[in-house]
Structure formats: C-alpha cells, structure tokens
Amino acid sequence: MTLNLETHAPIGEREIHPQDSREWAKIGLILLVFAFFTVILIVPVIYVFVGAFSNGLPGFLGTLSSRPFLNALRLTLMAVAVAVPLNVIFGLCAALVIARKSFRGRTFLLSVIDLPFSISPVVAGLMLVSLYGRQGLLNPVLQAIDLRIIFSFPGIALATILGGMPFVAREVIPVLEEIGDEEEEAAKTLGASGWQTFWRVTLPSIRWALVYGIILTTARAMGEFGSIAIVSSNLIGRTQTLTLFVDSSYRNYDSQGAFATAVVLAGLAALTLVIKQVLEHLYAQRHRVK
C-alpha cells in the first residue's frame, strides 16, 4: 500500500504541475512574440498612416494629386506593365523546363534563376551600369543607335525585371513537381498538341500558384528601389518612381508627402497579402474536397 502511494503521488504531480507551468510558458511565449512584432513591425506600420495624415486629409490628398506624385505613379505603373508580363512568361517557361525535363545542370539553372534573390539591389544596379552606362561595355553601340538606357525608362524597366525574375518560377515549380506529368502524358497520347496540353491540362492545375507568383512579382516591381536608385537620374516628375519619390520627399523634409506615398505603397502591399490569404484559403479548401 505504501509502495502504491509512493508511485502514485509523483505521477499525479507530473500530470498536473507541468500542465500548469506549460500554460504559463505558453502565455509568456505568445506575449514575447507579440512584443517583438509590436516593436519591429506593428508600431512602424501604424506610424506610416499617422505620418501620412499629419497635415490632415487635405495634406494627404494634396500629395496624392500633386504632379510629381502622379508622374511617379505613372512611371511605376509603366515599369510594372513591362516587367510583370515578361517575368510571368519567363517564370512559366522556366518552371516547365525545370519541372518537366531532366537534364544536366538542372540544379545549376535553378540557382541561376534564384540569383536575383541573393544579389544586393545595389549590385544589380551596378551590373546594369557596367553594361549600359556611359563607360559601359555596350556604350559605343548605344551611342551609335542613339539609345539611352541608364538614367531613363529602359534602365528602370530592366532593373524592375531583374529584381522580380525568380518569383513565378519559384511558386510554380513545386506545384508542377507535386502534380506530376501523368495527366499531361495522357493528354498527349490522346493526341493533344503541346499548346492544347498546356492550356487545358497544365495551366488549370497551376493557376493558384501562378496567380500567387504574379502577385509577388507585382509587389516586388512596385517596391523596387535600390537598383532603380542607381540606374535612374532621379529627376522629379521625370525619372522618379514611387519609391524614389518616398526617398526624395523624406530627404527634402516633406515627411508628410513621403508618408502619404508610403501609405499608397503600404496599402498595395496589404492588398497583396489579403489576396494571398484568400488564395491560400481557396487552395486549402480545394485540396480538402479532393
């Protein structure tokens, strides 16, 4: 009997006591994470909105209707319009090649596609200047055909394309690998052409990943800064994208203007996150049904 009691007591203690301290540990860890996010992320993001409205709504709207802002918005949208379609086509082709074909150097190709992720934006800008700049390798050719790339829109577009290159491929490859190529092969044996197979079989099964990749590419294209700061002459109203506009407004002590523009960019960023969450939700539902 005494032996029984002795073995029982510690077990009882073990079950109740740790449970209690576990609860406290849980609350402590959650609070720690929230404190970290508050200091690093939440407070700064709230400040973007407060700063934007420091001169009230008229100040905010004043910035958004000013010529420099509208020109910057136009230039950003133009860069997005050029960069996103090109990167989407590239990303799709790269994904098809990497996920569907086995060849030597597959991993190497994947690493090269990933390069823009790990290269500093400043180095990306420097690369473009080395090629197209006044002392660049292609300068004689560019002068002969009177084409200006650095300090004008083509340079901005190239920098934007470079920064967003890997996103679509990175999103689509895992999905293509997961679904396998059985359905595609089946379609081909039934006589479908390459295009038909792509449109009717491959594209529908990767559409969520593709849309997600497009969103990320677009977000990156709108936020591109470091490389554009190098290849653009940063002339107000002419070669200034939205991020350059934020930078120059802030440096010229127009912090309200900088934050108003930041709100627009942050709003677009938040929108991409919302769309992303919705897509993930839809995707999860679809999988559960299957």
Place this chain on the structure above:
Amino acid sequence: MTSASVEIRPSNRPKNVLQKVSIPWIVVFTHMFVILLLPLAALLLRAIVLNPAQFWALATTPIALSTYNITFGTAIVAAIVNMLMGTLTAWVLVRYEFPGKRFLDGIVDLPFALPTAVAGVTLATVYNQSGWLGQFFAPFGIQIAFSRVGVAIAMVFVSLPFVVRTVQPVLQEIEPTIEEAAWSLGASRFATFWKVILPPIIPAILTGTAQAFARAVGEFGSVVLVAANIPFQDLIAPVLVFQRLEGADIPGATVIGLVLLLISLILLLIINLLQAWGRRYDA
C-alpha cells in the same frame, strides 16, 4: 521487325531534338541572358580589366574594410535575432491557439510586400531621438536611428519572414504524439525539445537564417535611410557602392560591388546545400 524499328526511330528523333530547343527553352535563355547574365558578365569584365594589385588595393581600403566589418557584424546580429524570434514565432503559430493568431500569421509577410524605402523612412522616424519608440531609449543615451543599432533593426525588419516561413511547415508536419510519447516515457521538457523537436527542424532553421543573413548583407533601401551613413560608424558596403557610383568612382564601386557579389554567391551555395540537407532529412 527491323523495318518497324526503323520507322519509329526517325519520327522519334527529330521530335526529341525539337523538344529540347522548344519555345520554353528559347524564352528562358533569352530572358536570362539579356536580363541577368549579360549585365553580370559586364560587371565581371570591368573588374578583370583592373590588375590584381589594383583590385586588392581598392577592395581593402580602410573605409572598405570598415564597411565589411559593419555589414557583417550587424547582419550576423540581425540573423541571430531572426533565428531565435523566427523559430519562436513559428512555434507559437503552429502549436498554440490564441486571439490574434490569424492577424499575426497574416502580417509576418508584410516586410516582403512593403517597399524597403518605406521601411527605411518609417524606422528612421519611429526610432529617432524623439520618435514613438526612440524616445524611450534616448534618456539612457541609446541612439537607435542613425547608428548601428538602427541598421540592425532595419536588417531584422526586412528579413523577418524567412525563418518563420521555412520553419513553420516543417514544424506542422511533426506529430505532437511523438512529443507526447517522449514526455510519457519520462523525458523532461527540455530533453523532449532538444532531442525530439529540434533535430528535424534544424535544417529549416539554418536555411531560413542563411537566407535572412544573405538578405541583410545585401540590404540597401531601408538601411540607407535609417543610418547616418558615416564611414567607420554605420556605413555598410552596399551604401558605399552607391556613394562611389554617385561620386563617379566607377572602379571603386565595381570592386566593392564584386566583393558583395562573391559573398552572395557563396551564401547562395550554402543555402542550396542546407536545403538539400533538409530534403535528405525528409526522406
């Protein structure tokens, strides 16, 4: 028999060759060549023009050395902070239910979506001497914005999602029953964590940390705005490249840029190896 195989071969062969140089291949190589490889080659060629002694001299000027020192020192601190807090965040998101969980999960990606220039302007304002958060540190003589601390915070900010998003899915796959089994067999909580939970998530933690470190080393937009960019104090290597270009010192910019490029290539290699290691653990 022979005639049949002869008939099949010719129709198969050209198709294979065509498939290898199909439209996707052409698109991939043209895009990669024009956008990435040609500019990369131009940068390398411009560095090769310099003789090695010149290159070395430009790469190791006192200012350059101090920027490497500051860039790496601060990036290591930022990566460690992200490693610890990122793992903890992933843990909290996977294992616990609490109010605001969906909100937290949603905003983890915000630093990737938010332009770095916006992050820089915001952090500089919030963390300056009279800013919302900076004012609490000012009385103790701690200056955050326009110092190395500010640089570190900007680096933590921009690389925040990496560790969380690499560790989260791996942690999700570990069955809580394994942990409970260890627990019921009498392992202490510390031993359970150390021997049961940590080993499978270590590759993911290291991959995420390496990615965060690579991003921190190359970061420009947020740091250039949050730092004072004073040599030997808080000037980082990417900003030095930018300053040299602005001052039309092209060889100087090229050399530092190339050093940064080599470092990011090495980091990319390490990340790929870590990811391969993680997959092996999977199988």
